[in-house]
Amino acid sequence: xxxxxKLKRPELNTGEKLYLIALAKGAMVxxxxxxxxxxxxxxxxxxxxxxxxxxxxxxxxxxxxxxxxEYYRGAPALVTDEQDRERCVSCxxxxxxxxxxxxxxxxxxxxxxxxxxxxxxxPKEFDIDMTRCIYCGMCEEVCPEQAxxxxxxxxITGTSREDMVHNKAKLYEIGGKRxxxxxxxxxxx
Amino acid sequence: MSDTxxxxxxxxxxxxxxxxxxxxxxxxxxxxxxxxxMIEACRMAEAQVPHYCYHPKLSSxxxxxxxxxxxxxxxxxxxxxxxxxxxxxFQDIGWMPRPVIACANTVGENxxxxxxxxxxxxxxxxVMEFLLINHPLDCPICDxxxxxxxxxxxxxxxxxxxxxxxDKVKKPKNVDIGPRVNLDDERCIMCSRCVRFMEEVADxxxxxxTERGTHTTLSCHPDRKLDSNYGMNTIDLCxxxxxxxxxxxxxxxxxxxxxxxxxxxxxxxxxxxxxxTRGNEIYRVTPRLNNDVNSEWMPxxxxxxxxxxxxxxxxxxxxxKADGTHEVTNWQIAxxxxxxxxxxFEGSEIAIVASARQTNEELFLTKTLAGIxxxxxxxxxxxxxxxxxxxxxxDRNPNSNGAKLxxxxxxxxxxxxTIKVGLSNGSIKAIIAxxxxxxxxxxxxxxxxxxxELIVSTNIKANATAQASDIVLPSSSFxxxxxxxxxxxxxxxxxxxxxxxxxxxxxxxxxxRDIILNYTGEANxxxxxxxxxKVIAQTIPAFEGVTLSKIGDQGIQLLExxxxxxxxxxxxxxxxxREIVG
Ligand code: SF4
Ligand code: SF4
Ligand code: SF4
Ligand code: SF4
Ligand code: FES
Numbered sequence: 001x002x003x004x005x006k007l008k009r010p011e012l013n014t015g016e017k018l019y020l021i022a023l024a025k026g027a028m029v030x031x032x033x034x035x036x037x038x039x040x041x042x043x044x045x046x047x048x049x050x051x052x053x054x055x056x057x058x059x060x061x062x063x064x065x066x067x068x069x070e071y072y073r074g075a076p077a078l079v080t081d082e083q084d085r086e087r088c089v090s091c092x093x094x095x096x097x098x099x100x101x102x103x104x105x106x107x108x109x110x111x112x113x114x115x116x117x118x119x120x121x122x123p124k125e126f127d128i129d130m131t132r133c134i135y136c137g138m139c140e141e142v143c144p145e146q147a148x149x150x151x152x153x154x155x156i157t158g159t160s161r162e163d164m165v166h167n168k169a170k171l172y173e174i175g176g177k178r179x180x181x182x183x184x185x186x187x188x189x
Numbered sequence: 190m191s192d193t194x195x196x197x198x199x200x201x202x203x204x205x206x207x208x209x210x211x212x213x214x215x216x217x218x219x220x221x222x223x224x225x226x227m228i229e230a231c232r233m234a235e236a237q238v239p240h241y242c243y244h245p246k247l248s249s250x251x252x253x254x255x256x257x258x259x260x261x262x263x264x265x266x267x268x269x270x271x272x273x274x275x276x277x278x279f280q281d282i283g284w285m286p287r288p289v290i291a292c293a294n295t296v297g298e299n300x301x302x303x304x305x306x307x308x309x310x311x312x313x314x315x316v317m318e319f320l321l322i323n324h325p326l327d328c329p330i331c332d333x334x335x336x337x338x339x340x341x342x343x344x345x346x347x348x349x350x351x352x353x354x355x356d357k358v359k360k361p362k363n364v365d366i367g368p369r370v371n372l373d374d375e376r377c378i379m380c381s382r383c384v385r386f387m388e389e390v391a392d393x394x395x396x397x398x399t400e401r402g403t404h405t406t407l408s409c410h411p412d413r414k415l416d417s418n419y420g421m422n423t424i425d426l427c428x429x430x431x432x433x434x435x436x437x438x439x440x441x442x443x444x445x446x447x448x449x450x451x452x453x454x455x456x457x458x459x460x461x462x463x464x465x466t467r468g469n470e471i472y473r474v475t476p477r478l479n480n481d482v483n484s485e486w487m488p489x490x491x492x493x494x495x496x497x498x499x500x501x502x503x504x505x506x507x508x509x510k511a512d513g514t515h516e517v518t519n520w521q522i523a524x525x526x527x528x529x530x531x532x533x534f535e536g537s538e539i540a541i542v543a544s545a546r547q548t549n550e551e552l553f554l555t556k557t558l559a560g561i562x563x564x565x566x567x568x569x570x571x572x573x574x575x576x577x578x579x580x581x582x583x584d585r586n587p588n589s590n591g592a593k594l595x596x597x598x599x600x601x602x603x604x605x606x607t608i609k610v611g612l613s614n615g616s617i618k619a620i621i622a623x624x625x626x627x628x629x630x631x632x633x634x635x636x637x638x639x640x641x642e643l644i645v646s647t648n649i650k651a652n653a654t655a656q657a658s659d660i661v662l663p664s665s666s667f668x669x670x671x672x673x674x675x676x677x678x679x680x681x682x683x684x685x686x687x688x689x690x691x692x693x694x695x696x697x698x699x700x701x702r703d704i705i706l707n708y709t710g711e712a713n714x715x716x717x718x719x720x721x722x723k724v725i726a727q728t729i730p731a732f733e734g735v736t737l738s739k740i741g742d743q744g745i746q747l748l749e750x751x752x753x754x755x756x757x758x759x760x761x762x763x764x765x766x767r768e769i770v771g
Pocket of ligand 3: 325327329331338339376429430431
């Protein structure tokens with residue numbers, strides 16, 4: 001039987017109840033950044049120096065690409081590997097896990113004369129509706145085949161709803177090749 | 190005699206009087222019938238024992254060892270010693286140090302079973318590890334994933350990680366062993382369920398094992414294919430993804446599918462089924478347990494028949510023929526046109542070709558319609574085939590017994606010839622065809638049809654009758670409606686709605702109701718199927734007291750027709766011979 005544990009909200013002391021102190025702390029942070037930017041010491045200042053103070057990006061002449069952190073989560077996309085094999089086997093786990101139901105997959109059998117016939121299964125259609133995607137990364141996390149990754153693609157535009165649906169071709173185009181992944185479908189398999 | 194009155198009876202004697210024995214399962218004493226398998230006794234005590242090879246409808250070879258439990262009996266007494274009983278009246282149990290299989294052993298008086306504990310846990314972990322040693326990492330591409338006992342038990346009882354460092358044994362994959370079944374030998378866990386099914390139930394022993402040890406391979410007889418009409422049942426039986434359906438192959442993952450309990454409408458047996466759908470599409474149909482109808486099986490031909498109602502030829506809108514071509518219209522206009530057209534004829538000039546594929550509710554409204562328009566010619570269409578000596582009945586109409594009861598006729602299809610004669614001699618001028626193709630099914634000739642001045646038909650497909658009809662009313666298939674039917678043994682069973690009818694097609698009973706209301710000009714008092722079920726229960730004696738909820742998922746025996754289902758008789762015989770649990 002699960003045990004029920006009652007948690008108590010921590011009591012605030014008088015200092016904490018007086019929000020003026022917190023306000024002052026916040027103001028200090030703002031002030032610190034203000035001073036940094038005026039003195040040209042803010043993060044990425046050299047890269048963004050075209051804006052004078054070095055804090056405003058002149059988009060689209062300037063792009064985010066060089067400023068994105070390693071862990072940036074952009075558009076989810078499908079990848080191929082060193083052997084140019086499409087890694088997705090359309091197991092539909094990402095379709096199942098995707099919280100806003102952005103993914104739609106129609107699986108198909110790999111024909112017997114295909115080089116990768118032993119994998120048996122691959123997606124016939126794979127659509128991600130980017131008006132729905134919330135960039136949560138669940139698809140990447142759930143994928144048992146290391147086939148779907150959130151890449152550094154952030155320029156997702158379109159003039160209609162249909163434009164905003166990434167189909168299989170588009171997904172492979174964004175995803176590209178990814179090396180160094182586990183080669184499960186090796187010659188022993 | 191006075192002695193026996195004084196000493197209180199022991200639990201073993203109390204149980205023995207009723208043909209039961211006392212068994213202690215995980216510390217609790219329960220009484221179960223003498224001769225019960227240990228695994229079934231555990232099920233009664235709600236202590237689930239994981240198993241692969243055991244199946245209540247098949248013999249128990251005890252070869253997978255997944256069901257190992259710990260067993261104990263009272264220690265054997267020294268010669269001359271009297272048994273001692275504790276306060277509860279039981280003897281103390283001496284636990285055996287080694288596990289035993291629960292599937293093939295029967296219980297005994299004062300037996301103890303442990304389905305938990307260190308010994309059992311370790312055993313299960315060991316069995317799982319052996320089963321998984323050569324198992325491929327196929328779950329992402331395996332159709333069984335999501336309903337695979339190997340997945341389930343390895344999560345529950347497995348050790349989580351493999352210690353096996355050698356290369357796995359390779360076996361044939363994606364083997365074509367029959368027109369409807371695919372085999373992947375690497376995934377097979379050698380439980381032999383499929384082998385036993387083909388031999389014991391399908392009477393077509395084409396499967397067997399070759400090689401030995403880790404190389405054991407399930408194979409089909411070299412000169413044969415797994416092509417029995419019951420072959421697909423092995424797919425449901427197979428606890429893993431070794432046997433998979435070609436029809437369902439890679440269509441959809443099972444966790445997306447919604448299950449709807451229904452019945453098969455391809456013959457009078459009415460096998461209980463589950464319809465698996467996602468959105469508005471049917472992906473597969475599988476048999477459902479009903480020990481009074483189909484046991485756990487169904488014929489392949491009926492299982493795959495659902496594809497017929499998913500074609501492109503479904504009718505989606507009511508149509509009225511004007512100058513030789515059909516024009517789409519709306520329901521109100523179509524219904525009004527129908528009742529106006531029918532009013533142009535004398536009652537004796539109208540014939541109704543009903544169908545024993547209609548549900549009882551539809552048949553009842555059909556009869557009501559006949560009464561209202563004054564038609565005396567009403568008949569269903571016979572549909573006889575050959576019985577297969579197992580489940581398929583010679584009568585391919587699913588509801589012939591329902592038609593008999595509702596129309597109160599011994600042979601509701603007897604009037605068909607009279608209608609044909611009437612059409613050729615001009616005494617019948619209008620036909621209402623309900624779900625039957627007048628040419629293909631009812632055997633009318635094109636000339637006979639051409640003689641009719643008015644043809645109104647409800648159809649699900651664009652067939653020859655729809656082509657010849659003046660008014661076409663699109664209706665619903667078996668998976669798109671609710672209703673009840675009476676099977677060949679007289680069992681009343683229920684259809685449930687799994688998907689929506691395409692386009693603007695309506696439920697059949699609603700079409701009939703709307704025609705009746707429009708014809709009579711009365712106000713509607715039937716809003717739901719339940720309303721008709723109620724009226725039928727009140728007007729037709731055989732249906733007295735029937736409600737949809739009473740029918741439930743297993744049906745109720747409405748009448749005794751004396752007809753038996755051969756496969757069930759054979760199964761009963763095997764239960765009696767104690768070959769299977771049943
Ligand atoms: S989880 Fe991975 S392998 Fe499965 S369908 Fe999604 S991308 Fe493909
Ligand atoms: S990132 Fe999240 S929302 Fe976007 S496709 Fe993947 S699972 Fe769905
Ligand atoms: S049989 Fe079960 S465990 Fe084996 S690959 Fe298929 S789903 Fe996975
Ligand atoms: S194919 Fe399936 S049912 Fe047949 S022996 Fe192998 S695991 Fe058992
Ligand atoms: S279920 Fe008992 S040995 Fe297989």
